Amino acid sequence: MIKYILKRLILMLFTLFVVITLCFMLIRALPSSPPEGSSLAQSQMILERWEALGYNKPLLVQFGIYLKNIFTRFDFGTSWKISKTQPALELLVGRLTPTVLVNLYALLLSIPVGIALGILAAIKKNKWQDHLISTLVMFFVSVPSYIYAFLVQYFLFFKLGWFPQTIYSLSDAGGWFTGKMLYSMALPVLALSFGQIAGLCRFTRAELTEALTSDYMLLARAKGLTRAHATTRHALKNAMVPILPMIISSFIGILGGSLVIESIFSIPGVGQLYVQSVQQRDYDVFMLNSIFYTLTGLLAGIVVDISYGFIDPRIKMGER
């Protein structure tokens, strides 16, 4: 197992290096010029700044300096556009909290509700409850989250006034972990949850339905277990094998953020930051975001793969 993990980690680092290299070269290959309407004096000044910052050096030299700064000083560069003169790392870390919170709340709401509805639909297979849930699932899976965002904003803020339409600022709420902040996050959490609930519900239903019709369930019933006991002790346990890794990867995915949801609910998160960094050619911020997302994705893959082994001892990692 350790050998497998080490192998995966080495592969992960190699992939990360390739992605970083590509991102570094590609973002700098995009055309970048002084802002439209700049006078020659201003354009000249901007070009001099680029020169002073080393943007005119050969790409490989720039890349070498970039890597050297990371490894020797843990310096991921500076934001020159989005948050002028702020270290890129500081900027990214500052934007992580709201993204993580909104996504975490959405996940905490989605997991119990999604799984519960999935179980109900599986148990009540082909009855009206199953049909109702399946229809709703189809609907919620098909509609993108920004549609819910507009709907919940319109009804729950504009029409009913129950919730604020965007999340509160830190000064309004008094901090990230206050009741007011939690309350203000209600609408984005709901908008994000609908799709997740539907996805989990569909997956749970499918897995549990299969488990309920398995031979071991027949055996369990034959041994005298009630259907309730057989379902909770055997079917649910087996059905959870593919569901749990999915949940684990969702937890890692909460770092990702959603550009559209963040824009609609004015969440100052990493999703927005990433897009802004590309649009504004904020090189160091873009690079750090890319490293962060790539690393998150790769780690999620490893953790999910490893989790199979822990959840189901029959699965041996790295063995033929």
Add this chain to the structure above:
Amino acid sequence: MKKISVRIFSLTLLLCILCPTCLCLTSCSGRGGGEGEYTYHTYSSALGTNWNPHTWEVNADSAILGYVSSPLVDVSIKNSTDGVYTWVFEMAESVTDVTEQNKGDLEKYKVTLPEGKALSDITEGYVFEIKLRRSAAWENGEEINADDYIYSMKQLLNPKMKNYRANLFYSEESALAGASDYYFGKTDDFGAVGLYKVDDYTIRYVTQSYIDYNYFLNSCTSPWLVYEDLYEAGKREVGGLTVTNYGTSAETTMSCGPYRLSSIQPAKQAVFEQNPEWYGYEEEDGRLVSYTDFEVDGERVRQYQTTKIIIDVLDEQSAKNAFLRGELSEWTPSADELSTYSSSDRLYKNSETYTMSLFFNTNVNTLKKLDAQSNKNSIVLSSKSFRKALSLCIDRSKYVSATGAFIPEYALLNGLYFYDIYNDPTSSYRASNAAMTEICKLYGVKYGEGETHKTLADAYSSITGYDPSSARALMKQACDELAASGLYRRGEDILIRVGWAKGALSADDNRQISLLNEFLAAAAQGSGFGQITLEAVGNIENRYAAVPAGEYAIGYGAWGGAAFYPFRSLQVYMDPDQYSINEAGCYDPKTDKLTLDVNGERVTKTWQEWSGSLTGSGMYSSADADTRLSILAQLEGAFLETYYRIPLCSSTTCVMLSYQCDNYTEKYNVMYGFGGIRLLRYNYDDKDWASYIKRQGNTLSYE
């Protein structure tokens, strides 16, 4: 089994009900203020990130800087009915032209004298003495004196920092003498720069070139003061550059303006509160109040009534929702929304100085190259007849109807420009005889005895820029000329890609381009040209540079300038030493010559020399207003006659203000706008406003 499913269902239901309920219970919403508090709640799609007066770049930065700084001089309303402005001395108690008494400074700082003038001729326009306000202080109570200004300027021009705003002081109209050499490292002695301290509360400012007193006052409206301790504390070296984080957070900001930055959350919200140390406030019943020390419509009025300003980051739809629920003090409707609110008395509308126009690259070789790539027969743009036909075939009234926020334009400078506003507030450039004559000539509108229009004013007001019959005739002429010269084969289709927008194309953009194609199709009928199609292209990093670089044959964009100083505005079309000329693919303003009439004398200069002659130390920079007006009008007319650029429209700004507050005046003036935050008046304090909204059922109607 039934028991389990009932349990699961109940659990799910419980969760669904409990979660929102818990969220509601933990809440205690309400951002509203109380009695006697006046909150101005606005929004932006992006929050400023850099309000350091030396490096700010975009409007969002400038908005924050405006609240936390006081300039030396400001402009406000004297008479709102007649649109008369007044200079307001803020951080300066007075500004005096002391050139006559300090002629030695002219030599010492090596100023540039106007063409044909000697040092002995100079009596004004170079040395200005600024008496600083003694009661001015930073938000921490520390007094502001001459040393602060000298330090700030030294940092602004610091060659190691390469500050974005340094050019205002080394190359623009009010450039400091010697600043250019200091900024470019030709000298490291700041003593060679024309800014020096006379005493603790007096500084003198020596300009590199002649500048009119009023224009100098206008340049004093740009703040450059920074707080030394924070500025220095925030300094660090990045690459070969010295940078500072001054003015990037609440902690690194020191206000000297009427408001202080109490909190800012990047990409989310900025909150400003009254700065108790601002010299203009006095305490009245425990509140900070301020009255103007100048008369507005004959009386001293309350200023800065707003006690708190909040800027939230919101998208368009969220802003609309918030405004209609009374949570925002202002909202800018989109072009599509404008028709709904066009008759609202809460709508404040004003034109902008920018004129949207089509500009071309007419170079035959470039056009041939483009035709070999993505265009088809864009070579037709090399024909002046074709470009003129294009201009005359556009029904600008119909064109602007494609969106709600534009008005038609027929010239480079629109109706907002004034040629002598400091001496004559009614000196509209566009309404002057000289300017009207040139535009009438351009569109072939005649006046006088035996003509349809008896007077110049009548003729000018009849101009629509739309002349379909002339356009058709010119199209035919263009086709004949191009066919004869072998550049175009009759009947072939024409496809020209237009560098249209920096961002993605919007529905408005698509409507506009399809209207242009409609106009072109009508004009080209029977001309010999095949189908003419313009294809708009969006997401262009810098379309202004892309056209002269030969990437596009046509660009679409806007230029504008200082409305009260139009003499510099034509430099963007003619002075390659100041700007990258969009029309550089058409002509060389450094060598191409033009003859104009100056007070009855025919004078020939290059285009660049003409544009420079009106500013700085140019030959006519200190000429009387009428002479400068005449030159400017002829220059504008001559440039439009080349059809290197076709003006189409100018945009307007439309802002809805909530019932909570009113602008001081509804009549927009280019000098003071509607009165600004200084003179904003409130109908309700925050408490009454909250009650009002509740009485309206939490939704307000502004239609």
